[in-house]
Amino acid sequence: MSLLMENQFGELPPDKAIDTKTFLDTVSHIPAFFDCLGSKVFTIIKSDINGNITKIRAVYVTNPAKYTTLEDILVAEREAHGAEWPKVGATLALMWLKRGLRFIQILLQSLADGDRDENNPNLIRVNITKAYEQALKRYHGWIVQKIFNAALLAAPYRSNFLKALSKGEEVKEEDCLANLRQFLVNYTATIDAIYEMYTNLNAELNYTV
Amino acid sequence: MSLLMENQFGELPPDKAIDTKTFLDTVSHIPAFFDCLGSKVFTIIKSDINGNITKIRAVYVTNPAKYTTLEDILVAEREAHGAEWPKVGATLALMWLKRGLRFIQILLQSLADGDRDENNPNLIRVNITKAYEQALKRYHGWIVQKIFNAALLAAPYRSNFLKALSKGEEVKEEDCLANLRQFLVNYTATIDAIYEMYTNLNAELNYTV
Ligand SMILES: CCCCCCCCCCCCC/C=C/[C@@H](O)[C@H](CO[C@@H]1O[C@H](CO)[C@H](O)[C@H](OS(=O)(=O)O)[C@H]1O)NC(=O)CCCCCCCCCCC
Numbered sequence: 001m002s003l004l005m006e007n008q009f010g011e012l013p014p015d016k017a018i019d020t021k022t023f024l025d026t027v028s029h030i031p032a033f034f035d036c037l038g039s040k041v042f043t044i045i046k047s048d049i050n051g052n053i054t055k056i057r058a059v060y061v062t063n064p065a066k067y068t069t070l071e072d073i074l075v076a077e078r079e080a081h082g083a084e085w086p087k088v089g090a091t092l093a094l095m096w097l098k099r100g101l102r103f104i105q106i107l108l109q110s111l112a113d114g115d116r117d118e119n120n121p122n123l124i125r126v127n128i129t130k131a132y133e134q135a136l137k138r139y140h141g142w143i144v145q146k147i148f149n150a151a152l153l154a155a156p157y158r159s160n161f162l163k164a165l166s167k168g169e170e171v172k173e174e175d176c177l178a179n180l181r182q183f184l185v186n187y188t189a190t191i192d193a194i195y196e197m198y199t200n201l202n203a204e205l206n207y208t209v
Numbered sequence: 210m211s212l213l214m215e216n217q218f219g220e221l222p223p224d225k226a227i228d229t230k231t232f233l234d235t236v237s238h239i240p241a242f243f244d245c246l247g248s249k250v251f252t253i254i255k256s257d258i259n260g261n262i263t264k265i266r267a268v269y270v271t272n273p274a275k276y277t278t279l280e281d282i283l284v285a286e287r288e289a290h291g292a293e294w295p296k297v298g299a300t301l302a303l304m305w306l307k308r309g310l311r312f313i314q315i316l317l318q319s320l321a322d323g324d325r326d327e328n329n330p331n332l333i334r335v336n337i338t339k340a341y342e343q344a345l346k347r348y349h350g351w352i353v354q355k356i357f358n359a360a361l362l363a364a365p366y367r368s369n370f371l372k373a374l375s376k377g378e379e380v381k382e383e384d385c386l387a388n389l390r391q392f393l394v395n396y397t398a399t400i401d402a403i404y405e406m407y408t409n410l411n412a413e414l415n416y417t418v
């Protein structure tokens with residue numbers, strides 16, 4: 001579980017404010033997750049998520065003192081952009097980034113929970129589909145949904161995926177899943193806090209691509 | 210036909226050497242072509258092609274005098290990269306870029322030639338499929354081919370596509386097609402010259418993604 005365990009998210013403070021710099025540094029290791037899926041088809045998704053992170057970082061570096069927390073960024077952009085907001089800047093980038101992060105979270109949680117297709121125990125399509133339905137499907141038009149269904153065929157076997165997450169080391173499945181559960185604690189709390197912030201600031205949009 | 214007519218490729222010199230700077234400046238208008246397809250699905254492809262152009266430009270600007278022509282770049286990279294070459298640097302970026310450019314060329318040529326599905330005269334799927342089969346399909350594994358088939362459903366109507374190419378102006382179809390034919394002359398010659406260069410330098414690869 002090296003990929004994830006070496007880059008764990010920190011515990012949130014009581015007010016659930018997310019430190020921008022720490023978040024960016026930790027989340028920048030997440031796109032490598034898509035390499036674990038093993039097919040070049042997913043490189044495209046990796047670029048999309050990398051683009052989100054780059055966009056947020058670009059805003060942050062213009063004034064690190066002003067943008068200490070992610071909420072500082074959203075609030076400042078709401079001031080600056082008027083009616084365009086929230087479909088703009090780092091607010092938009094984080095809106096989409098959190099959906100990709102949620103997709104990964106639900107996928108890993110589903111594996112950790114032992115959800116599986118009893119007829120195809122070494123496939124992870126049920127887990128990916130569950131994550132897709134909960135995190136992304138509603139934001140995708142029917143053509144992107146069809147593209148998802150085609151891309152699903154490139155999903156790796158469960159055993160290969162777990163091995164890739166462990167950076168190719170031979171880790172016992174039970175150890176790997178225990179590591180996953182450990183990783184998910186702060187990761188899930190962070191994503192929940194971002195979703196909560198979007199709800200509180202009324203920054204969430206429902207358009208489809 | 211503003212999008213294309215305003216950014217025509219120049220005539221090639223007798224030795225068919227392609228000036229890097231002129232090429233980069235002209236080709237940088239091409240990704241906007243994918244906006245004319247009218248669906249956000251194609252944004253992804255636009256990024257891929259933009260990435261190729263950025264990569265070539267990044268090499269060029271390190272030493273414009275040394276990289277006057279595209280061939281100068283390939284030859285220098287062959288020296289510099291040894292066995293890694295040609296799957297590296299601007300050589301790899303241009304290898305893929307030329308395929309995207311060929312795709313566009315065949316699509317436009319097919320429209321200019323009047324190829325059409327008599328049962329669905331306002332669809333351009335036959336034209337897109339022809340371009341895909343000749344320019345790209347062989348470099349795509351079966352999953353990306355399936356993704357292409359899904360993306361094809363997002364293709365615009367012929368009339369809307371021609372209008373978008375004319376930047377929304379109401380141009381008579383015959384005028385639009387005449388402009389297309391005009392644009393295709395130097396554009397096709399340039400792409401042919403790049404393909405010839407890859408053959409001559411033995412720089413072409415056949416791996417699939
Ligand atoms: C030649 C043949 C090919 C033909 C054409 C093929 C085209 C294929 C296109 C398929 C779509 C790929 C997924 C990407 C979808 C993206 O469109 C969306 C929205 O993307 C957002 O859009 C915003 C504007 O609306 C801003 O630009 C954001 O950018 S901004 O930073 O500038 O603000 C950007 O992230 N992101 C998403 O839906 C996020 C996806 C996240 C992860 C998904 C995991 C799924 C894993 C599946 C496993 C089976």
Ligand SMILES: CCCCCCCCCCCCC/C=C/[C@@H](O)[C@H](CO[C@@H]1O[C@H](CO)[C@H](O)[C@H](OS(=O)(=O)O)[C@H]1O)NC(=O)CCCCCCCCCCC
Nearest residue numbers: 041044148151254260261264301302305309356360361418
């Ligand atoms: C959440 C749901 C979504 C789930 C996941 C969806 C994933 C969808 C992925 C579909 C593939 C999209 C097309 C992109 C394919 C690209 O993979 C290829 C190769 O791309 C090249 O790869 C190289 C390394 O091998 C370098 O990185 C090149 O980069 S480098 O510059 O760094 O060297 C890069 O361009 N380019 C291509 O095949 C080129 C495509 C060109 C244009 C195609 C026009 C088609 C129009 C179709 C109209 C109907």
